Amino acid sequence: MSSLKTKPAWLCLFWESGVNSEYRAELAAVAIGEWSEMIINLLNEAEEDGTLRSIVDIENTAGAFVGFLQGSQIDAVMGPHExxxxxxxxxxxAYLDLLAK
Structure with missing residues (x-):
């Protein structure tokens, strides 16, 4: 039971370290930027192939997808069994099916 109590504290410390450490914040920003760029490229390829549903703004869709991935990471850490x-x-x-034609 005590291990359950430490996970939320660990996660808070992780995000707080990004707020309080310029280096860690920059590291996170670079990683998120790389994810976004990769996803934008993949969405552009899917659009060119005709497999992507009509999306007005690929950049915002990529941003939403990055948010989904970050949330999935948190879910996996906070509730690995569930x-x-x-x-x-x-x-x-299911998320990708929403994007496909």
Whole structure:
């Protein structure tokens, strides 16, 4: 039971370290920027292939997808039994189905 109490504190400390450490904040920003760029490229490729649903703004869709991925990471850390790989994969598939034609 005590391990359950430390997870939220650990997660808060993780995000707080990004707020209080310029280096860690920059590291997170670079990683998120790389994710966003990769997702934008993939969405552009899907649009060119004709497999992407009509989306007005690919950049905002990529931003929403990055938010989904960050939330999935938190779910996996906070509830690894409930948010197991099978469930997370099904959630990812459902999200991607929303984008496909």
């Amino acid at each position: 948010f197991n790989p099978d469930r997370l994969t099904k959630q990812l598939d």
